[in-house]
Amino acid sequence: METLELQKLKNKFDIVGNDAELNRALETAVAVAPTDLTVLISGESGVGKENIPQIIHQYSRRRTGKYLAVNCGAIPEGTINAELFGHEKGAFTGAVAERKGYFEEANGGTLFLDEIGELPKETQAMLLRVLQSGEFMKVGSSKVEKTDVRVVAATNLNLRTQVEKGLFREDLYYRLNAVQIMMPALRERKDDIYLLFRKFTSDFSEKYQLRKVSLSIDAISLLKSYRWPGNIRQLKNVAETITALESKAIVPGGERIELNADQIRRYIPDEQDTLLPTVASTSSSGSMSDEDKRMIVKAILDLKQEVDSLRSEMNNIQKGDASLPAPPPPTPPQQADDAEWQEQHEERLSLKKATGDMIERALEKHGGNVKLAAEELGISERTVYRKLAEKKKK
Secondary structure, three states, X not given: OOHHHHHHHHHHOOOOOOOHHHHHHHHHHHHHOOOOOOEEEEOOOOOOOOHHHHHHHHOOOOOOOOEEEEEHHHOOOOOHHHHHHOEOOOOOOOOOOOEOOHHHHOOOOEEEEEOHHHOOHHHHHHHHHXXXXXXXXXXXXXXXXXXXXXXXXXXXXXXXXXXHOOOOOHHHHHXXXXXXXXXXXXXXXXXXXXXXXXXXXXXXXXXXXXXXXXXXXXXXXXXXXXXXXXXXXXXXXHHHHXXXXXXXEOEOOEOEEEEOHHHHHOOOOOOOOOOOOOHHHOOOOOOOOHHHHHHHHHHHHHHHHHHHHHHHHHHHXXXXXXXXXXXXXXXXXXXXXHHHHHHHHHHHXXXXXXXXXXXXXXXXXXXXXXXXXXXXXXXXXXXHHHHHHHHHHO
């Protein structure tokens, strides 16, 4: 594409950046748009994958049809088939009427399936059939129906690895991967970081009538040196937070402020601020050492034991169990006992913080995917959400 034409495309879809890999992804999207080839968009969470299917739809012969976006990872496994393919009345409890699925609703248009790697195996088989023949059956029906839908899928997982693990069908992988578009991570687009920061702070300051924020050279260098695990989404949050807390209302003659590295450093997460082993303690292959794994497992088991004990006590209290002895009145500890109690208390606090940091690191590693983080740590997704909620309250 010509430079001017490419810039018009970016302006139309509110895309900022001049990175070569980003430009290649946009050009590929425009090139394949007139066809009906299935497109697989790969990239970490927060890199802006959702722009590509919109470009494909707008530049295709289906642009007058519907464009629907579905987050496959946000739909419970028990209802995903009904959501995608529809259901008949009485097909399951709560199915009080017949309902169209996304494939039927998007007939003649484009369907964007985000987080495609989260689909259960049964749904993968149904998706493969509709991709190959356009045929599907609603849940609770034996009638074969047809649809004409262009599918664009996206994932932040390595589907090739998922195939090797037996978590994703190999035939579906090759069917989806007719055309692959790779969206680069923000840390690979260093020259675009400040461009994006300026856009986000400008939009935010304009919305709330605040002075626009610019950065000194050392502050820009600080932004570029950070690896941005949350990519564009994280940068947007940081830019808006900095603008909200550092800027002031617009006054005559003072419509802009400049911040240096020291002023913005406190808004950039300190990746070394953790009680868990750092990257330096990993093996040369980049994997976690056995000692680190043992420490993490021990921390989880200790915390689980503490939680189970507290839950048991709370249940007894709620039941009003009169057989439980009344707790003894507090007695002032001796000097030595007091020091021991304080040490144990500090250890418990450190353990809780270590577990919270560990969950954050697992989420960061998996691009914010709670399910994968929970599986790696051997805990439930509910525990991950609870720890995140507790930290947010603080």
